[in-house]
Structures are given as C-alpha cells and as structure tokens.
Amino acid sequence: MFLTQFLGAFNDNVFKNALVIFITYRVINSIGMNSQMLVTIAAGIFILPFFLFSATAGQLADRYEKSRLIIIIKLAEIILMLLASISFYIKNVPMLLLVLFLLGVQATFFGPLKYSILPNLLNKGELLAGNGLIEAATFIAILLGTILGGVLILYPFGQYFVSFVICLISILGFLSSLYIPRTSTKNLDLVINYNFFIETIRLIQYSKTRPYIFLCIIGISWFWFMGAIYLAEFAVFAKDILHADQYVVTLFIAIFSVGIAIGSLFCNKLLNGVVDPKYVLLALFGISIFSVDLYFSSHQVSMISFTNLMNPGYFLSSFNGCRIAIDLLMIATCGGFYTVPLYALLQQKSEESHRARVIASNNIINSMFMVFASIITTIILMMHFTVLDIFLLVGILNLFFAVYIRKLSSFFL
Numbered sequence: 160m161f162l163t164q165f166l167g168a169f170n171d172n173v174f175k176n177a178l179v180i181f182i183t184y185r186v187i188n189s190i191g192m193n194s195q196m197l198v199t200i201a202a203g204i205f206i207l208p209f210f211l212f213s214a215t216a217g218q219l220a221d222r223y224e225k226s227r228l229i230i231i232i233k234l235a236e237i238i239l240m241l242l243a244s245i246s247f248y249i250k251n252v253p254m255l256l257l258v259l260f261l262l263g264v265q266a267t268f269f270g271p272l273k274y275s276i277l278p279n280l281l282n283k284g285e286l287l288a289g290n291g292l293i294e295a296a297t298f299i300a301i302l303l304g305t306i307l308g309g310v311l312i313l314y315p316f317g318q319y320f321v322s323f324v325i326c327l328i329s330i331l332g333f334l335s336s337l338y339i340p341r342t343s344t345k346n347l348d349l350v351i352n353y354n355f356f357i358e359t360i361r362l363i364q365y366s367k368t369r370p371y372i373f374l375c376i377i378g379i380s381w382f383w384f385m386g387a388i389y390l391a392e393f394a395v396f397a398k399d400i401l402h403a404d405q406y407v408v409t410l411f412i413a414i415f416s417v418g419i420a421i422g423s424l425f426c427n428k429l430l431n432g433v434v435d436p437k438y439v440l441l442a443l444f445g446i447s448i449f450s451v452d453l454y455f456s457s458h459q460v461s462m463i464s465f466t467n468l469m470n471p472g473y474f475l476s477s478f479n480g481c482r483i484a485i486d487l488l489m490i491a492t493c494g495g496f497y498t499v500p501l502y503a504l505l506q507q508k509s510e511e512s513h514r515a516r517v518i519a520s521n522n523i524i525n526s527m528f529m530v531f532a533s534i535i536t537t538i539i540l541m542m543h544f545t546v547l548d549i550f551l552l553v554g555i556l557n558l559f560f561a562v563y564i565r566k567l568s569s570f571f572l
C-alpha cells in the first residue's frame with residue numbers, strides 16, 4: 160500500500176510538472192494562448208474531479224472490497240499514461256489536458272480507498288505511524304516527481320523521456336497493488352446514488368452530525384488551505400520579494416516537503432503510537448510563530464538591492480536567508496505534526512460502514528478550502544498587498560482557527 164501510494168503520487172507530479180513546462184516553453188506559441196492562463200486552467204482541471212466524483216468514489220469504496228478497487232484504478236493509470244505518451248508525441252495540448260482531468264478522476268477514486276483501508280491493514284497502535292508514513296511519502300513524492308518532470312522535459316526530445324518514466328512507474332504501481340492484502344470490509348447492500356450533487360450534500364451533512372469528525376475534516380482542510388497559499392506563492396515570493404532565481408523556488412519546495420515529512424514521522428514518536436489530538440494546538444501555534452518570523456526576516460531581505468537574482472548558495476550564505484529557510488522548514492514540520500493525528504482520528508472515529516464516504520467528504524471540503532485559498536489570495540493581491548502580507552495574515556488567522564479547533568480535545572478526553 161505504501162509503495163502503491165508513493166508511486167502514484169510520484170507519477171502524478173512527474174506528469175503534471177512536465178505538462179506545465181511543456182506547455183510554457185515548447186508549444187504555447189503554436190496554440191496562441193497566454194501560458195499563465197493555460198497553466199491556471201490546468202490546475203483547475205485537475206482539482207475539478209474532486210468536486211464531481213468524490214461522493215461516488217466514497218460510496219464505491221464502502222460498497223466493494225478495497226484492494227480489488229485499487230488494482231482496477233492502478234490498471235487505469237497504465238492506460239492513462241499510454242494516452243499521455245501518445246499526446247506528448249503528437250504535441251496535442253487538448254488531449255494532454257484531457258489526460259490531466261482523467262488523472263484527477265483517478266486520484267479522486269483512489270483517495271477514499273487510500274485512507275479508509277489503513278485501519279483494515281494496521282493494528283490500532285500502528286495507525287498513527289501508518290498515516291505519518293503515508294503523509295511523509297506523499298510530500299516526498301510530490302517533491303521528487305516535480306523535480307524529475309521538470310528536468311526530463313527540458314532535454315531535447317524530453318517528452319519521450321517523460322513518457323517512458325510515467326509508463327514505467329504506472330506499471331510498477333500496478334504490480335505493487337497486486338500485493339495489497341484483501342480486506343473483509345464491504346457493504347453490498349449499499350445502494351449507490353450517482354447524483355453527485357445530492358450525494359455530496361448528504362455526505363457533508365452526515366459528517367456535520369458527528370461534531371468530532373467534522374472538526375477533524377475542517378482541521379485537515381485548514382492545513383490544505385495554508386499549504387495551497389504557501390506553495391502557490393513560492394515563485395512570486397522568491398522572485399519579487401527576495402530577488403532570488405528559480406532554483407531558490409525549487410529549494411523552498413524541497414524544504415517544505417522535507418519539513419512535512421519530518422513532522423509527520425516525528426508525530427508518531429512523540430505520541431508513542433497513541434492517536435491523540437493533544438499537540439494539535441501546539442503545532443498551530445508553531446505555524447503562527449514561524450509565519451510571523453518569516454514576514455520579518457523576509458522583509459529585511461526585500462529592502463536589500465541586488466543587481467542579479469540570488470542563487471541558492473548565495474541565498475543561504477546570509478543570516479536572513481538561513482533564517483527564512485528555517486522558518487519554512489519549521490512551518491512545514493509543524494504542519495506535518497498537526498495533520499497526521501487528524502487523519503488518524505478521522506479513520507479511527509468513523510464508523511467502518513461509512514469510513515470511505517467520510518474520507519470522500521473530507522476530500523470535497525479540502526478542495527473547497529484550496530479553491531477558496533486561491534480566490535482569497537487573488538483578491539488580496541489585487542488590493543495591492545504583497546505576498547509577505549498574505550503570509551503574515553495566514554499566521555494571524557491561524558491563531559483564530561486554533562481557538563475554533565481547541566474543542567477537538569474535549570471529544571477525546
């Protein structure tokens with residue numbers, strides 16, 4: 160299961176980043192569109208299936224045996240990667256965007272299975288560690304996939320290298336899925352409602368009737384809200400605020416991914432395998448403290464005049480550069496430490512018959528928060544505030560959110 164999840168996340172990000180760079184640097188002139196607009200459309204295309212199909216995905220995952228469904232989904236990934244390879248070969252952008260949409264559909268159906276199967280595969284004392292490993296692997300896969308996709312596609316005939324890699328990884332992911340143990344959990348009496356709008360409302364209402372579950376979902380969604388803002392603004396933050404080059408942007412993504420992985424794994428050590436939200440508030444306070452410090456350390460760098468954009472070596476040679484890197488690392492570490500207990504609580508406290516649908520509800524609300532983060536960020540920037548102001552605002556809002564989610568601990572005393 161760990162390998163299947165890691166390879167899937169890795170493959171998604173190899174393809175997504177290769178596609179973005181392929182559009183931006185190779186074919187944009189031939190299709191007569193603004194590259195920034197097309198890249199923004201691509202991001203929306205990938206996230207759209209989470210709104211449309213999460214409710215159906217949750218129902219299917221609760222109704223049928225989960226490991227068999229995972230095998231079918233991984234087989235579909237091989238077909239999609241073959242289609243992507245053909246699209247790269249003929250340089251057909253609409254077809255590539257269609258593949259991106261279908262990958263989003265595949266990810267939508269895999270999400271509820273990924274988290275709802277863990278309690279069936281792990282003992283109660285292993286659940287926190289299992290979630291920590293999955294979370295750490297996801298962000299490391301995002302990092303490695305993003306870097307590899309960007310590097311390969313820039314080579315001459317790079318689309319052929321990318322095509323070979325994504326097909327190979329999809330085959331390896333399918334082979335690893337064959338070894339996931341079968342589970343006894345299935346509910347063949349469940350009648351599937353394919354009206355996604357009605358079922359989505361029903362799923363969210365079901366979660367709201369269980370306050371502890373809904374608090375976990377809102378808590379996880381807040382994590383993705385903050386993460387979406389940071390990751391989306393790294394490029395502007397590096398270039399316009401810090402006067403740094405594109406390699407510093409990659410450095411920031413690497414620091415953020417490693418930080419979340421560290422926090423995810425350290426969480427299990429500190430809690431000794433016990434699923435408990437007692438450190439969730441501490442993690443939120445940590446995010447706020449380092450977000451505020453990031454504002455002040457970055458503000459000092461922004462006032463320095465540079466003739467050339469800084470590279471990573473020059474950036475890290477300064478005190479404030481190291482301070483910014485440490486701030487980002489600690490924000491991400493606190494984020495990993497914050498989110499892992501919430502995922503474990505969501506799985507442990509959900510009724511087994513409804514667990515996948517609860518995870519699907521979580522995915523829907525996560526997506527809403529990420530879209531909301533994009534809208535809010537756009538509005539703030541249009542009001543002539545800077546990226547630094549946004550980071551500071553996130554740190555302050557985080558303290559107010561801590562007041563809201565403090566009620567979570569009382570449900571598990």
